[in-house]
Amino acid sequence: MRDALRAELLKARSGFWLLAVLAYAVLLPLGVWRFSGIDLPDTQLMLACLAACPVAATFLGGYLVTRDYYYRSIERGVLLHRKAHLYLAKIIAGAVSGLVTGLVGALGWLLVTWLVLRSGLDTGWSTWQKLLGCLLACTLAGVFGVAIGWILRDYYFAAGISFLLPFAIELPLLFLQPSVARFLPNDVFAGLVQAPLPALFPVWLSLVIAVGWVALTACAGLRLFLRREVL
Secondary structure, X not given: OHHHHHHHHHHHOOOOHHHHHHHHHHHHHHHHHHHHOOOOOOHHHHHHHHHHHHHHHHHHHHHHHHHXXXXXOHHHHHHHOOHHHHHHHHHHHHHHHHHHHHHHHHHHHHHHHHHHHHHHOOOOHHHXXXXXXXXXXXXHHXXXXXXXXXXXXXXXXXXXXHHHHHHHHHHHHHHHOHHHHOOOHHHHHXXXXXXXXXXXXXXXXXXXXXXXXXXXXHHHHHHHHHHOOOO
């Protein structure tokens, strides 16, 4: 188990692709900010854009699994380690990668917020809550992405779920059918960041539902991985 975890953490931080993925942690909030058309930004509205960071963490988590299937290196991993150990190692690597993604997004977007607001930056408890919520949401999203990777195995399908589901389905549905959409994964992650949308659940309930989604997908991924052929 220790060797499997060491190998997965090493792979998770290797390659220039990681820098590109981490850049999404700042570019996605930037896109949300520009798309929202906020004319009179304040600290809380700016930091609410961090609700987009878990999307990058989900993609990164999925990539940790689908990359091995894409390059057909999953066989080597299974031969070197037990299936259960390999699965758990990738889950932990996904959580760590998600946390790093959240940290990069939180600090990077806080810098952007400071550049926009300058002396108007609010450093009160609400600001820290959003930053901590971003870290928690991205950590869970990293595990969620790993589970999606195990379920789908295909890089393109997993990437499509990571990026298209939150922006093309969940976000529009939040305005059309908020009573349904607020139960969906990315809207729950947004609740952890305390995005100012009235349909979202409070933080504690968002956390319960988010953990439920992560546990459900992780169990499904494990069951499929243990029952399927390696390729």
